[in-house]
Amino acid sequence: MTEQRTLVGGSGQPPAGLATRAGDLLQLLRSNAAGYSRADLLEFTGMARSTLYERLDALFAAGLVYESTPLRSQRGRPPRALRFDDRNKLVVCIEIGHTHAGIHLLSLGREIVAAARVSVDIRESQEAVAGQAIEVALRLLDGRQAVGAGVGLPAPVDPLHRLGLERTVLAHWDLQRLQEAMEAMLDCPVLLENDARSMAVGEVRNPLESLVAVKVSTGIGSGIIVRGALVRGAHGAAGDIGHVRIPEASGHRCRCGRDGCLAAVASGRALLAAPQLAKYRTLRQLVDACGSDPAVGAAVTEAGRLLGRALAATVSTLNPGRLAVGGLVGVLPDFLAACRRQILDDAFEPSLVDLEIVPADSRTATAVGLCRLVEESLYAPERIEQLLSQRTA
């Protein structure tokens, strides 16, 4: 596997001025799936041999590093690669939507080991929704222990839980309690993140890429990656473009309580509420009829155009190299084509040079993104330092 593992990591070259704690050594090993020899590590870090070996011993003992087959055949004893031990480590990724939860079990190498879906109703209590998702996750785990779990939520998520959920679909939830309850049920650390933001992380192909991922299902959200780094904003609210006001939505009441939000006219919820589409009871039914019912086709096309209006400002502001549009509505060809046309019309030309506007890999991008975020969090240098000091204490 040649994938660059770290989300924020640069070109695979060791950073200059590398710190030499065990956690930093692990970070370095994680940045290169092929691993490094002891000689490489001595050269990159400038550490004394005895110090390096002491740090590596601690990482070996904690099951975080292993010695793989020889790097290359040559005369004499070939050097062996030291690698981050990602073997047999499972991550539970749960994407909670308005009506369904997708549960994936992934290896740290981002391979999907098992997957399932369950119907949920996000208007219910967090205990009920989380309980249903965890029950499925435990069944997929089948007695195995996960190293961590990531949960994607259709609302802004602030890692410090300071952000109010009052105006969101999760107004009746408490994320701090949700996280603690899920950690107890899964017996591992749980990370909560916005779903569109997780999708954006899962869409990253190149460590220095700038991209925007937009998810259009029942609601609308986006995730922003700038040169490989996830942008959360000062308080975790970055990318919540569903509530950008556009003139075409004037007079339309949004679920957030305001008037004129993009989501009031271009979201799956808005499509389902359109009088001419009243016969569709679920978003899935509506989406499935897009090719055969001209009324659906026209409404979806108009929704895509309106999203393009709002996204043109995002494109002009951030100049992403790729715009990945996902979600049940977002991947519809009519929707995406109309969105693309409007962006090309409205955005400032220099921001459009080489811009790719493509469907997101929406089946797995969110799960892959959550898995990446969980790994970044679990194996962050500070956390590893803490873990190792607890082991020696």
Ligand SMILES: [Zn+2]
């Ligand atoms: Zn709104």
